[in-house]
Amino acid sequence: MSSPTSAGVLQTHQLIENHGILIRDELYGEELVHEPVLVELLQSPEVQRLRGICQHGVTGFLGLTPQVTRLEHSVGAFILVRRVGATIEEQVTALLHDISHTTLSHVIDHALSKPGEGSYHEVHKTRYLETTRLPDILTKHGITQKVFEEELFPLVEMPSPQLCADRLDYALRDAVSFGKLAMEDAKRVVGSLKAFPSATATRRLLVLDDPQVALRLSRAYINADKDVWSSPAHIDMYQRTGQVIGELVEAGAVDDQVLWQVSDAEFWTLLRQAANPEQLRAIERLEEEGIPEDNGLQLPQCAKIRTLDPDVWQGGEKQPAPLSIVLPTWGSERQQYILSRSQHR
Numbered sequence: 001m002s003s004p005t006s007a008g009v010l011q012t013h014q015l016i017e018n019h020g021i022l023i024r025d026e027l028y029g030e031e032l033v034h035e036p037v038l039v040e041l042l043q044s045p046e047v048q049r050l051r052g053i054c055q056h057g058v059t060g061f062l063g064l065t066p067q068v069t070r071l072e073h074s075v076g077a078f079i080l081v082r083r084v085g086a087t088i089e090e091q092v093t094a095l096l097h098d099i100s101h102t103t104l105s106h107v108i109d110h111a112l113s114k115p116g117e118g119s120y121h122e123v124h125k126t127r128y129l130e131t132t133r134l135p136d137i138l139t140k141h142g143i144t145q146k147v148f149e150e151e152l153f154p155l156v157e158m159p160s161p162q163l164c165a166d167r168l169d170y171a172l173r174d175a176v177s178f179g180k181l182a183m184e185d186a187k188r189v190v191g192s193l194k195a196f197p198s199a200t201a202t203r204r205l206l207v208l209d210d211p212q213v214a215l216r217l218s219r220a221y222i223n224a225d226k227d228v229w230s231s232p233a234h235i236d237m238y239q240r241t242g243q244v245i246g247e248l249v250e251a252g253a254v255d256d257q258v259l260w261q262v263s264d265a266e267f268w269t270l271l272r273q274a275a276n277p278e279q280l281r282a283i284e285r286l287e288e289e290g291i292p293e294d295n296g297l298q299l300p301q302c303a304k305i306r307t308l309d310p311d312v313w314q315g316g317e318k319q320p321a322p323l324s325i326v327l328p329t330w331g332s333e334r335q336q337y338i339l340s341r342s343q344h345r
Helices: 036-043 045-052 057-061 070-083 088-096 107-112 125-129 134-140 165-177 183-192 211-229 232-250 256-260 264-274 277-289 328-342
Strands: 011-016 020-025 029-033 193-196 205-208
Touching: 011 070, 020 036, 020 070, 029 036, 036 045, 036 088, 036 134, 045 070, 045 264, 057 232, 057 264, 070 088, 070 165, 107 232, 165 183, 165 211, 183 193, 183 211, 205 211, 211 328, 232 264, 232 277, 256 264, 264 277
Parallel strands: none
Antiparallel strands: 011 020, 020 029, 193 205
16 A cells, blocks of 8 residues: 555545555545546546646645645546446546646636637647547546536536536635635535436436535635635736746747646746746746735636526425525625626726
């Protein structure tokens, strides 16, 4: 048995006897993985690459926000669908849903995405996958390539503001790390989670069985959005970093292929080496000054305003209903938040 290795802020992985992997996650507890396809994917260079990529890009890399990694988030989403009884295909989908993320995560959207495009890692997903062994690994284990289309798997991905494993894991992981949700409340959310009507139904979805637990989660989610995800100050750092990266890629000083080949730390070193004096000064300002004051900064028109309206299913009801229907006061609170954030644009 090997020693545990850190996958991020709240998670470790450990190789054990009989070719298994023991995952310990502070949110979800222990999860033993023994299925050959999952073990091989977890050990693959493509999945392990996500260990060196921070969820929160430049602010995470510089230590201005907790250094939650794409690896621990991807594994967390996998654990959530596994716990509710998802098929092996849906578990693989959850594990690989962020596989094409570049170094510095969504910072690259500000550097290289064209107006009106989706996230850079989604637009270039096929291009990245063609450079990997992941399709061969899936074929070897009899898993269809459709697992790369996470929108086909509703336990993994659903449109906002509904609940799905991707949204729920980053909500819990970030809200706890940012101090917006107590660990015991996060564990109550996990204990309240179910698949309705079942984990294998065609029209399946994740639901919570306790409205008050759903309300605590939803309030923590908008607090994380206000203070971090859609904070004009955080976005300002993304934009300034993205400008330097975009200039260097356009000038040919940095090859965009490297975005999928190096960790955040290695990429930052590369930026410093490739930068001209003006760009180097911009990088040093990011390092030295940290997150700027919010005063006077506007929320960009393209910035997402994130809210959550999870479906709630209480045993006596035939169908789940959005929290905003179960608790109309949450519907009003959520709409007020959206309006208040829109006024910052």
